[in-house]
Amino acid sequence: MARKSTTQRVVVSTIGAWFFGFLIFFPILWMVLASFKTELEAFAIPPSFLFFHWTTENYATVQERSDYFLHAMNSIIIAGGSTLIALLIAVPAAWSMAFSPTKRTKDVLLWMLSTKMMPPVGVLVPIYLIYKSFGLLDSRIGLVFILCLGNLPIVIWMLFTYFKEIPRDILEAARMDGATIGRELVYVLTPMAIPGLASTLLLNLILAWNEAFWTLNLSTSNAAPLTTFIASYSSPEGLFWAKLSAASTLAIAPILVLGWFSQKQLVRGLTFGAVK
């Protein structure tokens, strides 16, 4: 009897999980389907789910009209570069706050987070003027820099919570054995924090990949990443859903594949320290 009820529960929860999983995934599926429709079918009411005239015409048009690889390369450089630099700065910062806290550590952490509370548009004009003066408009370095700064508070906060979970005794033992701060950081702390580091890296990569305010406003053509590539397919006068869907599918494909392969690390990192 007990076994039966357990089996039933497993079946119900499995169906439930699949249902909610499908519900969350549905917009992405719908976008992929729309990318294989004609413009008229993409707009059709009632919409057709699978039985429509499948076409790859939209992908051909997108390829012909835009330089996808330039945009994708820009996205990889900008997202990757900003993530790496953010980690290089955030690891020592989080380490010092987690293991050598001072009276002001909490205030510093809150202050860092408070920078995320202001809408970016509030500082658009000053940033634009600074970028103009330094010749950073439409440059990959400029975008790496701004995205790195934008995501830094989140990275530091995430790493700080992971580092807090690591027992100080281990670090003290390393110190007793004569490890310097650098060696302690590289050989003791970092390997123990790898799941946390991996998930922070992935999350930051996804955030930087999807960032659409600064990338749209500070780039024109040379440094334009995939967000501007998508934005170029919306039209005020003309049907565009199918082509926009094709462009969006192409834009999210790399990050979707990356997320798929690293989901184990991502989930492990995000739940790291959740249960004590």
Added chain:
Amino acid sequence: MKHILGAVCGASVLLAVPAMAETTLTIATVNNGDMIRMQGLTGEFTKANPDISVKWVTLEENVLRQRVTTDIATKGGQFDVLTIGTYEVPIWAKKGWLVPLANLGADYDVADLLPKIKDAVSVDGKLYAAPFYGESSMVMYRTDLFDKAGLKMPENPTWDFVIDAAKKLTDKNAGVYGICLRGKAGWGENMAFLSAMANSYGARWFDEKWEPQFNTPEWKTTLTTYVNLMKDAGPPGASSNGFNENLALFNAGKCAMWIDATVAASFVTNPKDSKVADQVGFALAPNTGLGKNANWLWAWSLAIPAGSKKADAAEKFIAWATSKDYTKLVAAKEGWANVPPGTRTSLYQNPEYVKAAPFAKMTLASIDAADPNKPTVKPVPYVGVQYAAIPEFQGIGTQVGQQFSAALAGSMTVDAALAAAQSATEREMKRAGYIK
């Protein structure tokens, strides 16, 4: 030796190419069919001007507007040619943000530009942008459904006729609705249509002293008529329909009438996209006998921002893209029906174009019927038919649009929507210093 000579020649050619392409123009534009066609034909321009190369930045309309405004206000110099509308031209020209176009060339023939369109992109008699394509709005209707119902659309219909016909032609069981109109909130969406409709009912945005006029009976009649008409004869969920949604509905055969941009005529008559391509007729936007039709005026135009360091090359490009020769080039490559409409008188005198575009005559008549300098029955202090060309209008128009869209959705009454529109507009106009 031959190989070495060949290699040297090859290398020198390769070196020569970047040396010749000295000026790179960055052109910001929107993703409309005519602009995409222009991008495709850029090779013809660079072939004739080997010292100029062109880079395109295509963005969504509102993103483009924000992006370009930031750049132009900070003199960022990121763009050399901008695609802007008739709303921006007078405002930006007065701020000194645009370079006047005085050197478009001897054979450009400025006098050939349609007078209404030319006026809309000029300030104090100086051209600040060159119109790339122009549009008004008109009635597009299904001739087969009209014939079946025994109705005949006049060339210049009244609102009474349109409302009556819309009700007669609605067959909700068959999924056919008498009329499709914009309902999606936005100063360029429902407010473009409703401002033009209000003009035909004798309403206006502001009186001569910039006092908002939503508390007048004219606005009440306009909004009540619109909401009732859409309730009786409009498609379901009309409050989220903009240009594209209505285009899809009309093309799928679900609307008996659609009042919208004249540029839509080439889409609804294209058999590749439209199921009703052979059954579409055109008429002027409706009126109420007060002397104003419910049609607007707009032109996507090319302009040079004051921060550009390549104004000469930019003007060359603009002259090319808005010339008579460009029209001929498009006609030769893609047919007369695909040339950018609504900017030049000569196009409408061209028998080949008139034959290929059954909507040509009505497009021209609609453009002629709109007057941005005298848009309403009563006098107004602003320029613009479906907008008031003041910087505050974008914000105000969108706020008012949200109220009117809510009235259409039924979540508030017409009176409440008008009262909310009046107070929001008054607040913004006071804040901006137009009224006390």
